[in-house]
Amino acid sequence: MSLADEAGRTVDDRAADRVPADTYASDPRRPATSALTPWWRWLFLLPGLGAVVYAVQGLLTAGGRVPLDSWLTWFIGSALLNDLVLAPISVTLGWLSARVLPRAARPAVVVGAAVSGVLALVALPFVLGFGADPANPSFLPRDYGVILLALVAGVLAVTAVAAVVAVRRARSGAQHRG
């Protein structure tokens, strides 16, 4: 089933009738502890846990090199950057495109928006240029703002052409059928 439906489920009705007397039972056909198989999962779980423990002890013993409040801010903040900023933008744009665009144009526009958005995100630190040193012109030697605009304009131009072609093709296809 899709992840969205899974998220929407409150009670697994398929379990209820298997253990009628116990409202706290999960589906006994899929118990939480059916964890032993596949066998190779342990090759990931155990070293993974080891690496996490190693990392935590390293961070806690790094002393002045890693002030933990700053680390935590960036740790939580990076997660929230996607969850509260980037993903909502994608979801909103997707929702808008479903309402505004002809159906045939949507795939091209989604691809074009994705490429533009990712390029803008990756280029942003260079465009902002906070790391630039006036005494070192060999670092950040380009005008990244102009470059990003040119890249995005190019991507959107190709996207527009692809979208128009797709809509024309869909319309002519409909006419032939109709």
Next chain:
Amino acid sequence: MTAALDRLLGARLPGPPDQLRRGPFRAGAFSSPLHSERRAARTGAFLGIAFAVCFGTGLISHWVQQPPGWFSWPASPSWLYRVTQGVHVTTGLVSIPLLLVKLWTVYPKLFEWPPAGSPSRLVSRLSILVLVGASAMQLLTGLMNIAEWYPWAFFFTTTHYWTGWLAIGAVAVHVGAKAPEIRRGLARRGSAGATAGLAEEQAAERRTVDEAEETNGVPRRAFVLAAGLTVGAVTLTTVGQTLTPLARVSVLGPRIAGVGPQALPVRQTAEKAGVTDVGPDYRLVVEGPDRLELSLADLQALPQHTERLPITCVEGWSANATWSGVRLADLLEQAGLPRDTEVSVESLQTGGLYRVSTVSAPHASSPRTLLALKLNGEPLAPDHGYPVRLIAPNRPGVMQTKWVTRVAPGAAGIGS
């Protein structure tokens, strides 16, 4: 015993009142069939490979700079570190679009209702927080490091190392925890493996979702194309900082090979290092049984050798240059030391964690390792380490000490 454990892990925890179930928390709020287990598993496979390669090459870079006892890094081929570090930065950058796509496919799970229905869901969600936080932080701070933008209080190198272990550990735990789902998601559509372990109704729903992916307004093909093109775009616009033939094509690269003083980019300037006025009283000291104290003229009078070697920065950029100067091994021999002595090379720079670097035996004895006096035919510019700069094959730029003033036997750690 497992039944009791099941009860414990699967026990229903009280949830928030249903009136709060608004907006993205509503049932059916996310309608795209692309939010599927199959998309998540397949995108995750690519992301996992990128992360594994990024971690492995990053670990190599760490070991080259802080070698554990058992680790030995060769002096040849001269381009090996260029490849490993170039791959490290490229896979890191490419992981950014892959992670964003992966997080989009599983976004509805952020809004699952109730938010923590059982203890096992609670543990699972906390482990996902660690996974997303560590991965996102590694990629975000890594990108900002390439732009030399440090708006935080921690030391980047140390943090990047430990958070890297945290991220790869969390990825491995995630793969282990989701093993049945991954197996299903990677199985061919319609095959028995695609619905293994599912009840009949769930298997039927799964098949419906997989078919809906093809006929959706934005079909699976478009999703895969979007993922592929974003990866390609990020690669093409940045990889030229490592791959010189693409230097002009990679328009987002923070440095261009061939652009800089003496046609070589600079990482740290003489001004920042506080080494701007080196006068005629400069001496290069080589500590050994026959201690040497050489002026610049003395060094210029010794037999000179010319080598073409790259500067390979840990930030991923690298560029070739022609260096000429005195062979380090020759100087060591002149000072009465064996040609393959492990030595520390010290800079005139007084502060900074990298003012001393250790040259291990393979690099000290290599005939290509120079104490360079000239770069691309001219005496070293101050920003490139005037009067003397260490240049050895297959070594990160941060260890190619500039403004060298002293060579002494023995290893020195970072921060000496």
